[in-house]
Amino acid sequence: MNYSYLDCLAVLGVGGAHPGGLKLTKDLLANENLNESTKILDAGCGTGQTSAYIAREYGCHLTALDNNAIMVEKANERFLAGEVPLKAVEGTVEELPFAGGSFDIVLSESVLLFTDIAKSIPEIARVLKPNGKLIAIEMAMESKIRDKELEPLKGLYENAYFRTEEEWNQAFSHAGFKTVKAEKPEVQFDPEDIDTVPDYSLSEPMDPVYFDIMKDHEEMMKSYENTLGFRAFICNK
Numbered sequence: 001m002n003y004s005y006l007d008c009l010a011v012l013g014v015g016g017a018h019p020g021g022l023k024l025t026k027d028l029l030a031n032e033n034l035n036e037s038t039k040i041l042d043a044g045c046g047t048g049q050t051s052a053y054i055a056r057e058y059g060c061h062l063t064a065l066d067n068n069a070i071m072v073e074k075a076n077e078r079f080l081a082g083e084v085p086l087k088a089v090e091g092t093v094e095e096l097p098f099a100g101g102s103f104d105i106v107l108s109e110s111v112l113l114f115t116d117i118a119k120s121i122p123e124i125a126r127v128l129k130p131n132g133k134l135i136a137i138e139m140a141m142e143s144k145i146r147d148k149e150l151e152p153l154k155g156l157y158e159n160a161y162f163r164t165e166e167e168w169n170q171a172f173s174h175a176g177f178k179t180v181k182a183e184k185p186e187v188q189f190d191p192e193d194i195d196t197v198p199d200y201s202l203s204e205p206m207d208p209v210y211f212d213i214m215k216d217h218e219e220m221m222k223s224y225e226n227t228l229g230f231r232a233f234i235c236n237k
């Protein structure tokens with residue numbers, strides 16, 4: 001059986017599985033004027049760490065969606081355990097099950113690189129209100145590198161597509177976002193600060209192969225640390 005990196009994240013139940021972790025999410029959201037009437041879609045919510053935080057901290061109207069049934073189940077377990085009144089739904093970002101103009105903000109944290117952006121980014125634009133905003137945290141190549149050098153990355157993160165900041169900017173503009181701002185946040189990994197480290201909710205029984213895939217991921221990130229960075233894209237419709 002061939003396990004994908006995304007299967008691995010789901011089975012290990014990795015929460016905060018995006019560059020910068022919950023710390024970066026909190027910093028970005030502090031710049032927004034969030035309140036109980038703000039409608040937010042957490043597209044590709046994973047185990048729901050971000051959704052639970054926003055619902056608790058700001059009381060926003062939250063919708064959490066992911067296309068992985070295990071992730072959806074674990075997000076709902078998190079919401080139940082934390083008494084957060086949310087229910088994650090299964091669905092795909094390429095075909096969002098929501099009416100046009102439904103959300104003030106769509107948040108997408110390390111998700112779009114795994115999607116078909118010719119469909120997912122226009123879908124996000126469609127479900128946003130006329131003055132809505134997409135906040136996307138995505139890995140970005142610091143410079144264009146040859147396909148051959150990308151092969152090991154492609155091997156581990158199958159179906160992922162690695163883009164430069166410029167390529168992401170173009171994709172967002174092409175989908176109709178009027179302004180696109182790319183930020184290069186500095187977030188220091190700090191083992192003492194739980195907001196900078198992921199949390200886990202393991203499935204049982206656990207095949208040890210998943211720990212190997214995670215180890216490969218950590219080694220891969222290290223070996224590409226000068227080539228592969230990340231950006232927070234703030235895109236206004």
Ligand SMILES: C[S@@+](CC[C@H](N)C(=O)[O-])C[C@H]1O[C@@H](n2cnc3c(N)ncnc32)[C@H](O)[C@@H]1O
Nearest residue numbers: 016017018044045046066067068092093109114
């Ligand atoms: C790297 S994880 C990030 C999860 C979460 N945003 C976080 O920061 O912890 C990527 C997530 O995107 C989800 N995903 C990937 N492709 C998707 C798609 N086409 N539609 C919906 N969710 C998708 C995966 O199942 C996974 O939960």
